[in-house]
Amino acid sequence: MENKNIIDLLTEHLHISEKMAELIKQYSQIRTIEKGATILKEGQIAKECFFIIDGCMKKFYLVDGEEKITKFYTEGEVITPSSYTDKNPSKYYISAIEETVVSYGDPNSENEIYKAHPELESLTRKLGEILMAKTNIEFDDRIINNPEERYLQLIENRPKLLQRIPQYDIANYLGIRPESLSRIKKRLTK
Amino acid sequence: MENKNIIDLLTEHLHISEKMAELIKQYSQIRTIEKGATILKEGQIAKECFFIIDGCMKKFYLVDGEEKITKFYTEGEVITPSSYTDKNPSKYYISAIEETVVSYGDPNSENEIYKAHPELESLTRKLGEILMAKTNIEFDDRIINNPEERYLQLIENRPKLLQRIPQYDIANYLGIRPESLSRIKKRLTK
DNA sequence: ATCGCTTCTTAACCCAAGTCAATAAGAATG
DNA sequence: CATTCTTATTGACTTGGGTTAAGAAGCGAT
Numbered sequence: 001m002e003n004k005n006i007i008d009l010l011t012e013h014l015h016i017s018e019k020m021a022e023l024i025k026q027y028s029q030i031r032t033i034e035k036g037a038t039i040l041k042e043g044q045i046a047k048e049c050f051f052i053i054d055g056c057m058k059k060f061y062l063v064d065g066e067e068k069i070t071k072f073y074t075e076g077e078v079i080t081p082s083s084y085t086d087k088n089p090s091k092y093y094i095s096a097i098e099e100t101v102v103s104y105g106d107p108n109s110e111n112e113i114y115k116a117h118p119e120l121e122s123l124t125r126k127l128g129e130i131l132m133a134k135t136n137i138e139f140d141d142r143i144i145n146n147p148e149e150r151y152l153q154l155i156e157n158r159p160k161l162l163q164r165i166p167q168y169d170i171a172n173y174l175g176i177r178p179e180s181l182s183r184i185k186k187r188l189t190k
Numbered sequence: 191m192e193n194k195n196i197i198d199l200l201t202e203h204l205h206i207s208e209k210m211a212e213l214i215k216q217y218s219q220i221r222t223i224e225k226g227a228t229i230l231k232e233g234q235i236a237k238e239c240f241f242i243i244d245g246c247m248k249k250f251y252l253v254d255g256e257e258k259i260t261k262f263y264t265e266g267e268v269i270t271p272s273s274y275t276d277k278n279p280s281k282y283y284i285s286a287i288e289e290t291v292v293s294y295g296d297p298n299s300e301n302e303i304y305k306a307h308p309e310l311e312s313l314t315r316k317l318g319e320i321l322m323a324k325t326n327i328e329f330d331d332r333i334i335n336n337p338e339e340r341y342l343q344l345i346e347n348r349p350k351l352l353q354r355i356p357q358y359d360i361a362n363y364l365g366i367r368p369e370s371l372s373r374i375k376k377r378l379t380k
Numbered sequence: 381a382t383c384g385c386t387t388c389t390t391a392a393c394c395c396a397a398g399t400c401a402a403t404a405a406g407a408a409t410g
Numbered sequence: 411c412a413t414t415c416t417t418a419t420t421g422a423c424t425t426g427g428g429t430t431a432a433g434a435a436g437c438g439a440t
Contacts, residue, residue, distance in 0.1 A: 061334055068334050086323060091330070133276060139329055140281070143365070144251055144258050147427080167388060175333070180427050182389050337397080357418060370397050372419050377396095 004054045006103055009076035013130055020123060027113050028103045033057075038095040045089060046081035048104045055100025056164060060172075061092045069173045071138070072097075072161060078131055097165055147174045148184050194244045196293055199266035203320055210313060217303050218293045223247075228285040235279060236271035238294045245290025246354060250362075251282045259363045261328070262287075262351060268321055287355055337364045338374050 006028055007021045016024075030053070033039060040046050042062060050057075052073050059071040059079075070092070073079055083090040114121055141150060151174055154162060162170060171181035196218055197211045206214070220243070223229060230236050232252060240247075242263050249261040249269075260282070263269050273280040304311050331340065341364055344352060352360060361371035 061330065063334055070330065070333055082323070082326065086319065088323075129276065133272070133278075136272065140251065140260070142333065143260055144253055166386090176426095177428060178388070179390085179429085183427080186389085356416090366396095367398060368418070369399085369420085373397085376419085 004075060004101075006051065006053060009051075009053065010127070012076055014123070014126055016123070020120070023117055023120065027109075029105070029109070030101065030103055033096045033100045033102060035096055035099045038093055040081055040083070040090055040092075040094040042091060042093060043089045044083065045087055046084040048106050049081065049084050050079040050105075051103040052077050052079070053101040053103060055102075056097045056161075057094055057100055058097055058169065058173075059092055059094050067172055069169060071135075072158075072165065072169075072173065074158075074161065078127065080128075097169065142175075147176045147180065148187070150174050151181070151184055152188075194265060194291075196241065196243060199241075199243065200317070202266055204313070204316055206313070210310070213307055213310065217299075219295070219299070220291065220293055223286045223290045223292060225286055225289045228283055230271055230273070230280055230282075230284040232281060232283060233279045234273070235277055236274040238296050239271065239274050240269040240295075241293040242267050242269070243291040243293060245292075246287045246351075247284055247290055248287055248359065248363075249282055249284050257362055259359060261325075262348075262355065262363065264348075264351065268317065270318075287359065332365075337366045337370065338377075340364050341371070341374055342378075 006024060007016060010016055010024070033055070039048075039050075039057075050073075052075055054075060057073045057079065058069050059073070061068040061070065079094060081090060081094065082088075141153065145153065151170075154170070154174075167181055168178040171178045174181065176184075196214060197206060200206055200214070223245070229238075229240075229247075242265055244265060247263045247269065248259050249263070251258040251260065269284060271280060271284065272278075331343065335343065341360075344360070344364075357371055358368040361368045364371065366374075
């Protein structure tokens with residue numbers, strides 16, 4: 001399970017010097033979240049932010065007892081809950097779809113690291129901008145395309161996701177019921 | 191048309207000291223955008239950001255010749271096109287629904303002002319956070335609620351918008367056709 | 381293997397939105 | 411005030427997703 005590592009994942013997004021790599025390795029705190037575990041609930045204020053090393057998590061709202069999934073997080077993605085930043089109660093949940101290995105940070109350790117090594121700040125800021133741009137594209141996609149189009153894009157852009165995540169979670173993410181996803185797949189085979 | 195002013199609009203969001211108010215008044219550049227004018231097109235890189243003093247603008251994508259409106263901006267709202275920040279070609283358009291009075295800024299004047307008065311930076315950062323939180327709520331709303339529910343919320347939260355914006359733009363924003371909005375209204379009168 | 385549990389598919393029926401077309405109501409122009 | 415253009419509504423019909431319920435397939439545990 002621990003064959004993947006932070007540095008490789010980060011270098012997919014941006015260049016990282018030897019020194020930086022050493023720093024990151026030195027400071028990173030790792031832990032494993034078991035399958036199905038919920039790390040943030042509605043009403044709570046997140047005390048940690050996460051970087052996914054291996055596994056998969058989902059962000060969802062609970063409306064009339066129904067999950068509404070708005071995002072999947074996989075290897076190399078960062079989870080910074082809005083409540084971690086603004087200290088207001090969270091409106092959504094975050095839980096693990098698979099057993100997930102994460103590197104995590106809290107405000108205290110963040111401050112400590114940045115004080116000791118201010119050169120890390122520009123790196124995280126850059127990463128933040130890159131991921132923010134990706135998030136915006138995903139949101140726009142949701143508005144512009146219908147479920148069938150979005151399913152086809154998922155096949156294109158994140159084929160691995162379809163293998164590892166149950167159909168009902170995929171359907172939920174697409175904004176439809178599992179039955180409808182079945183019908184879409186049937187339609188597409190023709 | 192020029193009876194509204196920046197300071198009053200800003201104080202609706204956050205507290206502004208006398209000194210700050212003077213600074214803002216002194217530096218603000220104002221201009222009027224005529225009804226129907228497009229200030230940002232797909233492929234362009236925005237050279238300015240805007241603060242709406244009076245009027246209304248819309249942000250939309252053009253997909254197969256069809257507009258897809260994702261946001262209305264009205265008095266007191268800030269428009270910071272993503273291309274203004276990241277210098278990548280814009281994927282969307284921004285145009286005026288009504289004749290609109292704006293205060294505007296560009297990177298040069300921004301830098302100049304912040305150099306002269308660094309105390310303004312924390313104010314704009316705070317405003318940015320507040321508006322980002324609002325934007326996220328609007329996006330979530332779009333995912334969680336259906337068109338009828340979103341129309342009812344519009345009546346609740348932005349009643350003035352319905353009076354001043356044509357039905358077909360409202361329908362577009364709700365993600366449906368004008369005919370469907372007509373039917374929703376008819377359904378609701380019962 | 382078998383039992384139970386979860387996940388996925390299929391079918392029948394309903395309903396909301398899309399489409400197309402016609403009409404009505406307003407606004408702007410001459 | 412008549413004409414034209416734009417905007418809003420209505421009706422008939424199609425389409426795609428929701429709902430309910432039933433079965434099929436996959437998988438783990440004993």
